[in-house]
Amino acid sequence: MPPSDTGSGTSGLVPVLLYHSVSATRRDDPWQVSADDFRADMTAVVASGRTPLTATRYAAALRGEAELPARPVLITFDDGFADFADEALPILTGLGLPATLFVTTGWIGTTGMLSAAAIGDLAAAGPVEIGAHSVTHPHLDLLGRRAARDEAGASRGALEDLLGRPVTAFAFPHGSHRRQTVAAVRAAGFAAAFAVKNALSHRADDPFAIARYTVHAASTRGQVAAVLAGDGPAAWGGERLITTAYRAVRFARHRGRPVPHPFAV
Ligand SMILES: [Zn+2]
Numbered sequence: 001m002p003p004s005d006t007g008s009g010t011s012g013l014v015p016v017l018l019y020h021s022v023s024a025t026r027r028d029d030p031w032q033v034s035a036d037d038f039r040a041d042m043t044a045v046v047a048s049g050r051t052p053l054t055a056t057r058y059a060a061a062l063r064g065e066a067e068l069p070a071r072p073v074l075i076t077f078d079d080g081f082a083d084f085a086d087e088a089l090p091i092l093t094g095l096g097l098p099a100t101l102f103v104t105t106g107w108i109g110t111t112g113m114l115s116a117a118a119i120g121d122l123a124a125a126g127p128v129e130i131g132a133h134s135v136t137h138p139h140l141d142l143l144g145r146r147a148a149r150d151e152a153g154a155s156r157g158a159l160e161d162l163l164g165r166p167v168t169a170f171a172f173p174h175g176s177h178r179r180q181t182v183a184a185v186r187a188a189g190f191a192a193a194f195a196v197k198n199a200l201s202h203r204a205d206d207p208f209a210i211a212r213y214t215v216h217a218a219s220t221r222g223q224v225a226a227v228l229a230g231d232g233p234a235a236w237g238g239e240r241l242i243t244t245a246y247r248a249v250r251f252a253r254h255r256g257r258p259v260p261h262p263f264a265v
Contacts, residue, residue: 012203013230014058015050016074017041018196018212021081022088030217035087041215041224042095045073048228054129055100055169059192062207073228074201075099076194076212078133078171080107080114085122098127102171102194105158106135116162123163131169132156132190139176145184153188168192175212182208199235200227211235 021032033041045052051069053061055076061068075092077084080103092099101122107113114122122128132155134140140148152170159167168191172181175196185193186208197211205211211234213227226232 012068013232013234014072014074014201014203014205015227015230015232016058016076016194016201016210016212017045017224017227018194018214019075019077019088020079020216021083022091023083024087032217033215033219034217035091037219037221038088039091040221042075042091042097044221044225044228045075045097046095048073050228052097052099054098054127055131055192055194056129058201059169059207059210062192062203062205062210068203074212076171077101079104079137080119080133082112082114082118085114085118089122089128092128093126096127098129100129100131100169102131102133102169103155103159104133104135104137104173105155107137108158119159120162123165129169130159130163130167131171131194132159132167133171134173137173139174140172140181140184141176141178145180145187148181148184149187152185152190156188156190169194172196177209197235199233200230202234205235 019033021029022035022038023032024035026034050071050073053072053074055074057066058072058074060066075097077099080101084101103119108119109115119130123130132152134151135155136151138151140151156167170185170190171194177195182193193208194212195209196214198213199211201211215224
């Protein structure tokens with residue numbers, strides 16, 4: 001049975017929020033969250049009394065190498081949109097919240113995405129951990145093990161060259177992964193990997209498939225508050241079968257076609 005958050009603060013359900021673009025100007029983008037909504041969510045994070053952790057610190061706790069606070073929370077971003085620096089970072093900094101940004105390295109400096117200099121500034125400025133999110137944002141579970149390892153490893157290498165420090169956390173593009181994908185990411189030298197699942201993580205979660213909850217344009221503040229309260233499905237069991245079935249659909253859909261950019265998850 002999944003653990004449940006009884007309010008005791010010790011049951012171990014962990015919200016790992018996933019954002020993409022945060023913008024003051026509304027675009028027709030289902031994955032974008034307005035700056036006002038993001039500020040409301042981050043204010044709710046503070047009000048929740050949870051302890052915000054970076055990806056690496058949380059993964060170390062899952063591996064038993066570090067103490068896990070009683071009520072952790074993680075704030076993560078995928079892809080590396082330029083508006084992270086302009087819109088999200090001031091809100092995070094103002095509230096004293098650390099976050100983790102997973103960067104698609106092949107998109108660095110392209111339209112709407114962070115530049116290399118901006119990513120360097122983020123890492124130097126403070127409470128933002130930089131993780132990797134592949135080079136070209138493919139469905140890694142549709143690639144062979146060597147190609148998947150190369151995608152993960154090349155994104156890690158590019159960021160380590162840019163930052164001059166180890167990059168140990170990875171996020172699967174689209175959340176797509178299977179056993180072979182996890183092995184490829186481990187072989188590429190990562191110590192942790194984040195999935196999607198739209199479920200709550202927990203202290204027994206797999207450090208190479210950590211569950212996250214996507215906040216998108218249609219998400220309500222009430223839904224985010226519920227997740228922060230530990231009220232939601234925990235990452236156990238059944239999603240693996242759903243992921244496997246969906247893989248066949250995605251394989252047929254994406255085979256031989258370029259992946260659109262920028263886009264979701
Ligand atoms: Zn992505």
